[in-house]
Every structure is written in C-alpha cells, then in structure tokens.
Amino acid sequence: MDAAISELQKPFLDESQIASSRTIMGLDTQLINDGTYFIVEADGEIAGCGGWSRRATLYGGDLSPGRSAALLDPEKDAARIRAMYTHPHYTRKGVGRLVLSLCEDAARAEGFRKVEMMATMAGEPLYRACGYETHERLVDDRGGAPVPLLRMGKPL
Ligand SMILES: CC(C)(COP(=O)(O)OP(=O)(O)OC[C@H]1O[C@@H](n2cnc3c(N)ncnc32)[C@H](O)[C@@H]1OP(=O)(O)O)[C@@H](O)C(=O)NCCC(=O)NCCS
Secondary structure, three states: OHHHHHHHOOOOOOHHHHHHHOOOOOOOOHHHHHOOEEEEEEOOEEEEEEEEEOEOOOOOOOOOOOOOOOEOOOOOOOEEEEEEEEOHHHOOOOHHHHHHHHHHHHHHHOOOOEEEEEEOOOOHHHHHHOOOEEEEEEEEOOOOOOEEEEEEEEEO
C-alpha cells in the first residue's frame, strides 16, 4: 500500500498532495475484520489488495476521521469498493481488475444492486475501464494539500 501510494500517484499528484493523501488512504482494518478484503499473491509476494464493504464508510484508512460502521441496506444503498492497491512491480497485469471483479461478485451475492467508491486520480483509469461512471468530483484537504477525488459507481 505504501509503495502504491508513493509511486503510482506520481503522474497524477504533486509531492505535497501525495503526502496529504496518506491521511485519507490506507487500510481500514474493519474490512479485514469483516472478511471482505482480498489479497492477490504472485510468486509468494503480495501483488495487490482491495476490498468491498457493506458498511457506510465510503473511503479512508484507520487514521481517517469520520468513518461509520453503520450497515448499508442492499435494497437501496450501494456497496462500497475500498482500499485498492497494486504493488508497483505488478501494475497493468490485471490485478486491480481481478480484485474489483471479486468484490463486485461478493457484493452481488449479498444482494447489493450497485457499487460505489471514492476514486483517486490514480484509480480512475481502472474504474473507468471496468464500467464505472463519475457521480461527483470533490477535493479533500484534511491532510493538508487539496487532493482531487471522484465518487464513481456502477450498477451490478
Ligand atoms: C489503481 C490501481 C490499483 C490499478 O491497479 P492495476 O493492477 O495496475 O490495474 P489493472 O492491471 O487491473 O488495470 C486494468 C485496466 O485499467 C486501466 N488502467 C489501470 N491503470 C492505468 C493507468 N495507470 N493508466 C491508464 N490506464 C490504466 C487499463 O485500461 C488497464 O487495462 P490494460 O492494462 O489492459 O490497458 C493501481 O494503479 C494503484 O495501486 N494505484 C495507487 C493507489 C490508488 O490510487 N488506488 C486507488 C484508490 S481509489
């Protein structure tokens, strides 16, 4: 995660924005406790990770303020896609696409009919390639420098 945040955002953000993004990225351990987080291994190394959630928090790690563990209603709410990271040694090999499809299948199996996430600029090309559309553009400056984000989603 650290390597992905530091290296893979460089084409999209400046150094102060990458530093700022650490406040709003990283792992929310609730995902691990819920059993909704995936790791992809290649040759015994972690190539990537990512998960989904049936809880209200849209984005953020353990250090991010304002998270909510409230359960979503599959009838009307969108399941969340959370904390997608590919190690820089394994990019553009389909790891992100694989994790996303595992998350979508799991959310669908629990009855959700749509999925949503807060995308970074680095994540946008993956999500767009996988059929997600932008619902809202915003900026999060809780970490200092303003970090552009996109709320994206798609029907399942
Ligand atoms: C976003 C991220 C997880 C993508 O991981 P990945 O494993 O390289 O993605 P995939 O190999 O599955 O890519 C699938 C498709 O998405 C698109 N895509 C992914 N990364 C892209 C990039 N940097 N530029 C352009 N298109 C990209 C392509 O269409 C790609 O298919 P192709 O390689 O056949 O052209 C990775 O770049 C990352 O960790 N970024 C930093 C952390 C981050 O911002 N995470 C998102 C949080 S919302």
